[in-house]
Amino acid sequence: MTEKLSADNLTLIRGERCLFEGLDFALNSGEMLLLEGRNGCGKTSLMRAIAGMLSLETGQVLWNDVPVLKQRQTFHGALVWLAHRTGLKGDLNMLENLHFEQSLRPQSADDHEVVYDRLGIERLRRLPLRSLSAGQQRRVALARMLLADVPLWLMDEPFTNLDREGRKLVMTLVEEHLAAGGMCVMAAHQDVEINAPVTKIRLQ
Amino acid sequence: MWKFFHQLASPPHFYRLAAIFSPWFLVPGIALIAYGVYAGLFLAPMDYQQGDAFRIIYVHVPSAYLSLMAYMIMAISGGIGLIWRMKLAHAVAAAAAPIGATFTFLALATGSIWGRPMWGTWWEWGDPRLTSELILLFLYFGYMALRGAIDDTAKADKASAVLALVGVVNVVIVHFSVEWWSSLHQGQTLMKEGGPAMDPGMLYPLLAMIFGFTLLFGSLLLRRVRTEVLFRERRTRWVREMIMSPEGQ
Amino acid sequence: MNGSAPIQPGMLSGLWATARRDLLLAWKRPGDVLNPLFFFAMVCTLFPLAVGPSAEQLEFSGPGVLWVAALLATLLSLNSLFLGDFEDGSLDQLLVSAQPLPVLALGKTLAHWLTSGLPLVLVSPILAITYRMPWSVVPVMMLTLLLGTISLSLLGSIGAALTVGLHRGTALLSLLILPLAMPVLLLGANTVSLAAGNDIYTTGIWALGAYAVASLSLAPYATAAALRISNE
Numbered sequence: 001m002t003e004k005l006s007a008d009n010l011t012l013i014r015g016e017r018c019l020f021e022g023l024d025f026a027l028n029s030g031e032m033l034l035l036e037g038r039n040g041c042g043k044t045s046l047m048r049a050i051a052g053m054l055s056l057e058t059g060q061v062l063w064n065d066v067p068v069l070k071q072r073q074t075f076h077g078a079l080v081w082l083a084h085r086t087g088l089k090g091d092l093n094m095l096e097n098l099h100f101e102q103s104l105r106p107q108s109a110d111d112h113e114v115v116y117d118r119l120g121i122e123r124l125r126r127l128p129l130r131s132l133s134a135g136q137q138r139r140v141a142l143a144r145m146l147l148a149d150v151p152l153w154l155m156d157e158p159f160t161n162l163d164r165e166g167r168k169l170v171m172t173l174v175e176e177h178l179a180a181g182g183m184c185v186m187a188a189h190q191d192v193e194i195n196a197p198v199t200k201i202r203l204q
Numbered sequence: 205m206w207k208f209f210h211q212l213a214s215p216p217h218f219y220r221l222a223a224i225f226s227p228w229f230l231v232p233g234i235a236l237i238a239y240g241v242y243a244g245l246f247l248a249p250m251d252y253q254q255g256d257a258f259r260i261i262y263v264h265v266p267s268a269y270l271s272l273m274a275y276m277i278m279a280i281s282g283g284i285g286l287i288w289r290m291k292l293a294h295a296v297a298a299a300a301a302p303i304g305a306t307f308t309f310l311a312l313a314t315g316s317i318w319g320r321p322m323w324g325t326w327w328e329w330g331d332p333r334l335t336s337e338l339i340l341l342f343l344y345f346g347y348m349a350l351r352g353a354i355d356d357t358a359k360a361d362k363a364s365a366v367l368a369l370v371g372v373v374n375v376v377i378v379h380f381s382v383e384w385w386s387s388l389h390q391g392q393t394l395m396k397e398g399g400p401a402m403d404p405g406m407l408y409p410l411l412a413m414i415f416g417f418t419l420l421f422g423s424l425l426l427r428r429v430r431t432e433v434l435f436r437e438r439r440t441r442w443v444r445e446m447i448m449s450p451e452g453q
Numbered sequence: 454m455n456g457s458a459p460i461q462p463g464m465l466s467g468l469w470a471t472a473r474r475d476l477l478l479a480w481k482r483p484g485d486v487l488n489p490l491f492f493f494a495m496v497c498t499l500f501p502l503a504v505g506p507s508a509e510q511l512e513f514s515g516p517g518v519l520w521v522a523a524l525l526a527t528l529l530s531l532n533s534l535f536l537g538d539f540e541d542g543s544l545d546q547l548l549v550s551a552q553p554l555p556v557l558a559l560g561k562t563l564a565h566w567l568t569s570g571l572p573l574v575l576v577s578p579i580l581a582i583t584y585r586m587p588w589s590v591v592p593v594m595m596l597t598l599l600l601g602t603i604s605l606s607l608l609g610s611i612g613a614a615l616t617v618g619l620h621r622g623t624a625l626l627s628l629l630i631l632p633l634a635m636p637v638l639l640l641g642a643n644t645v646s647l648a649a650g651n652d653i654y655t656t657g658i659w660a661l662g663a664y665a666v667a668s669l670s671l672a673p674y675a676t677a678a679a680l681r682i683s684n685e
Contacts, residue, residue: 015356016439051549054685055289055358077551085542089474091481096474103462103470104550154549286678342632349628353619362682363615367629370611370675374633381636381660385643 002029003078003151005050005183009059012042012049019045020203023059027185029151030178032196035187037203043187044084046203047156050185051081077105079152084160086141090130094121094140097129101144108149115146119169134161146173153177153184213292215433216442226426233419240413248406257321262410264314266417267307268333271340272375274304274421278347279372282365292429294361295436297368298351299428303421305344311337332379332386339378343371357436467552471560472567478537479568485533486568489526493573496522497580508585515584516594516645522580523573523598524605524631524638530569531609532626534561535617535680544617544684555673558680562610562673570602586649593648593658600661601641607665607672608633614679637664 006026012019019042027033035043048054050061052068052075060067068075081087088097098112116122119139129137138161145153153174159167171194174184178196186192244262251258278300285293315334316326329335350367354360437443462470479486500518501511538544538561547557577598578591586594612630616622644657 053545053548053681073551073553076549079549081545081549083542083545085540085545087542087544087546089478089537089541089543091478092474096477100470100474101546103466104546104552105462106551107462339632339635342628346629346632349625350615353616353621353625356685359682359685363679366611366675366679366682367615370633373671374636377636377664378632381639384656384660385639388643388647 002181003183004028004062004064005033005152005185006062006065007050007059008062010046010049010061011057011059012045012054013057014042014045023201025199025201027183027199029181029183030197031183032174032178032194032198033183033185034192034198034200035185035203036200037189039189041203043189043203044156046201047083047154047185047187051079051154052076078150079154080105080145080148080150081154081156082141082145082158083156086137088129088137088140088144091128093128094125094143097140098144098147101147106149107147110147112147115143119143119146135163135166138162139166142170142173151182153182153186155184155186157187157189159188159190213290215292215437215440216446218292219430219433222426222430226423226430229419229423229426233416233423236412236416237420240409240416243409244413248409249403251406254322257318258406260314260318262413264311264318265410266414267311267314268337269414270417270421271304271308271311271337273418274300274307275340275343275368275372275375277425278304279365279368282361282368285361286365286369291361291436292433294365295429295432296425297365298361299425299432301344301348301351303424303428305341305348307421308337308341308344312341330386332382335386336375336379336382339382340375343375347371462551464552464556467550467556468560468563471547471557472564475561475564476567479564485530486572489530489569490572490576492529493522493526493576494580496525497583501583511583512585512649515581515586516649517642518584519577519580519594520598520601520638520642520645523577523602524634526573527569527602527605527609528627528630528634530565531606531613531630532616532623534565534610534613535683536613536622539617539684544680548681548684554677554680558610558614558676559673562606562676565610566603566606570599570606573602574598590645590648593654594645596658597641597644597661600658600665601637603665604637604661604668605634607668607676608637610676611672611679614676614683617680617683619683637661640664 004026007024010023011021023046025033035046037043045054049056052061052072060069062068063071063075063078089100092100113122116125119142121136121139121143124132124136124140129140132140142158155174158170162170171192174186175195178184192198240262244259248259250256278297281293281296281300284290285297312334315331315337319328319331319334320326327334347364347367351360351364354363434443497518500514504510504514535544538547548554550557574595577595581591581594609626609630612626612633615629616626619625640657640661644654644661647654647657
C-alpha cells in the first residue's frame with residue numbers, strides 16, 4: 001500500500017513574523033522531504049505544523065488526500081515524532097520508557113533485542129535515563145522510532161548530540177526505511193547525503 | 205444572509221460598520237439613561253420599607269444583568285472563535301471582558317452601598333446574589349489574567365475561550381450552590397427584584413435604565429472591538445492604507 | 454515497516470499506561486506526593502494556633518478548615534501536572550500519539566488524584582480528630598473529600614493545561630481554578646457541617662457526586678483542547 005503526505009498552500013505566522021507562505025509539497029512512499037535553512041527560519045515550526053501541533057494561517061496538510069485535522073488519530077497512528085527534546089523521562093530507565101511508548105502507537109513485531117544491539121544500547125536498559133549521555137539518550141529515542149510500526153518518520157534535527165558513527169547509522173536507518181516503502185520528513189541545518197529520492201524545501 | 209455574516213466578519217468591513225452603528229446605540233442609550241436617572245431619583249415614589257435607599261436599584265439591577273450578559277457574550281463569541289476560527293469573534297471576547305468586569309464591580313459596589321442602611325453592614329455574606337457576583341468578578345479576573353499572561357494573541361484567544369466556556373458552565377453551578385448554601389444559613393431574602401407588583405412609577409424608570417445600560421454597553425463594546433481590531437490588524441495593508449489616506453478616519 | 458501485522462494498542466491501554474507511568478514517576482520521587490500532604494497537615498495546624506484552642510470553636514470550624522486546606526493542598530500539586538511533560542518533550546509525544554488525547558489526559562489526571570487526592574482523604578481522619586469531629590461524622594467527611602478531590606483534580610487539570618509553560622504559572626493557576634472550585638468547597642464543607650449538626654446532609658453528597666460525574670465526562674475534553682492550545 002502506498003501512502004501520500006501532501007501540503008496545500010501552507011502559510012504560518014508566528015507572532016509578528018510570517019515564516020512561510022503558500023507552501024506546497026507532496027511526498028509518496030519511499031521518498032524523503034528535506035527541510036533546509038538556518039536556525040530560526042521556521043523548520044521546526046513547519047515540522048510541528050505537519051504533525052498537527054501548530055495551527056496554520058491558511059492551507060492544510062493532507063494524509064492520503066484527507067486533511068489530517070479530520071483524521072487526527074489515523075494520521076498520528078501513522079507517524080513517529082523525533083524532536084530535539086527526546087520526550088523520554090529521565091527518572092525512568094530505558095525499558096520503562098519504551099514500554100510506555102508501546103501503548104501510544106502501533107508497534108512492529110521486530111525483535112527488540114536486535115534493535116537494541118544495532119543501536120548499541122543493549123547494556124543501558126536498567127539505568128535511569130538521566131544518568132546516560134545526551135548521545136545515548138538520543139539512541140534510545142531512535143529505538144522508540146524503530147520499534148514503532150509506522151510509515152512516516154518526522155525527524156527534527158536528528159543528528160544533534162550524535163557522533164560521526166551515530167550520524168551514519170541514522171542515515172542508514174532512514175535509507176532502509178525508505179527502501180521498505182516508508183517516508184521521512186527531516187529538518188536539518190547541515191548537508192544531508194542520502195541515497196534515495198529527496199525533495200528539498202529551503203526556508204528563508 | 206450567510207454572505208452578509210461573512211462580510212461582517214471581515215475586519216475592515218466590521219471596522220467601518222461599527223463606526224456607523226456605534227452612535228445609534230450611544231445616543232438612545234444616553235437618552236434612556238438620562239430619563240431613567242431623573243425619573244428614578246425624583247419621580248418614582250419612595251419605597252414604604254426601604255425609603256430612598258431603594259433608588260440604587262436603578263444602577264444595581266442593570267449592572268448585575270449586564271455583568272452576566274457580558275460573560276455570556278464572552279463565552280459564546282469565544283466558542284464561535286474556537287469552532288469556526290473566526291478572528292473577529294475573539295476580538296469581541298477580548299473587548300467584552302473589561303466592560304463585563306466593570307459592570308460586575310459596579311453591581312458589587314452598589315449592592316454594598318445599598319446594604320449599609322439596610323443591613324447595617326457594608327458586606328453581608330448571607331446574601332447569595334452578592335456572593336455569586338463576587339465569584340463572577342473573580343472569574344473575570346482569571347480570564348483577563350490568562351489573556352495577559354500569554355504573549356501570542358492567537359494562543360491567548362484560544363486558551364481564554366476554553367476558560368470562558370468552562371466558566372460559563374460554572375456560573376450556573378455557582379448560582380445554585382450559593383442559593384443552597386445561603387438557605388442553610390437562614391437565607392435572608394433581601395433583594396427581591398420585581399417581586400410582588402412593583403409600582404409602575406418605580407418600574408418604568410427601571411426598564412428605561414436596563415435598556416439604556418444595554419445600549420450603552422453595545423456602544424462601548426463596538427468601540428472597544430474597533431480598537432481591538434485596529435490593534436490586531438496593525439500590520440495589514442488596509443490599516444496602513446486607511447491611516448495614510450487623507451481623511452485618516 | 455515489515456510484513457507482519459502491527460500490534461495496535463487499545464484505547465484503554467492508553468489510559469492505564471499514562472496513569473501507570475505517572476505513578477511510577479511519583480514512586481521515584483516521593484517528595485512530590487508527600488509535600489502537599491505535609492502542607493495539608495500544616496494548614497490544619499496553623500488554624501488552632503491562630504484562633505485559639507477552644508473546643509467549641511474548633512468543632513464548629515473543623516469541616517471548613519479541613520476543606521480549605523484540602524483545596525489548597527490540591528492546588529499546590531496541580532502546577533506540576535503537565536509541567537514535566539512540557540519541559541522534556543513528552544507532551545509532544547502525547548499530542549502526536551494514536552490515542553485520543555482526552556483519554557491520555559484522563560490517565561494523567563487519574564494518577565494525579567491517586568497521588569494527591571486519595572492520600573488527603575486517607576490522612577483527613579487524623580486531623581479531623583484533633584478538631585474534635587465526632588466519629589459518626591468522619592465517614593461523611595471522607596466521602597465528601599473523596600468526591601470533592603476527584604472534581605478538583607479534574608477541574609485543576611484544565612487549569613494546569615491552560616497555564617502550562619507560562620511563567621507566573623502557579624499564581625495564575627490559583628486565580629483560574631479557585632473561582633471554579635468554589636462550588637465544590639461550598640458543598641463539601643457545608644455537607645460535613647450539616648452532618649456534624651445532625652441535619653440531613655444527603656443533598657450535598659448527591660450534588661458532589663453529580664459534580665464529580667459531570668466533570669469526569671466533560672473535563673478531559675477541555676483539558677485536551679487546552680493542552681493542544683498551550684503546546685502550540
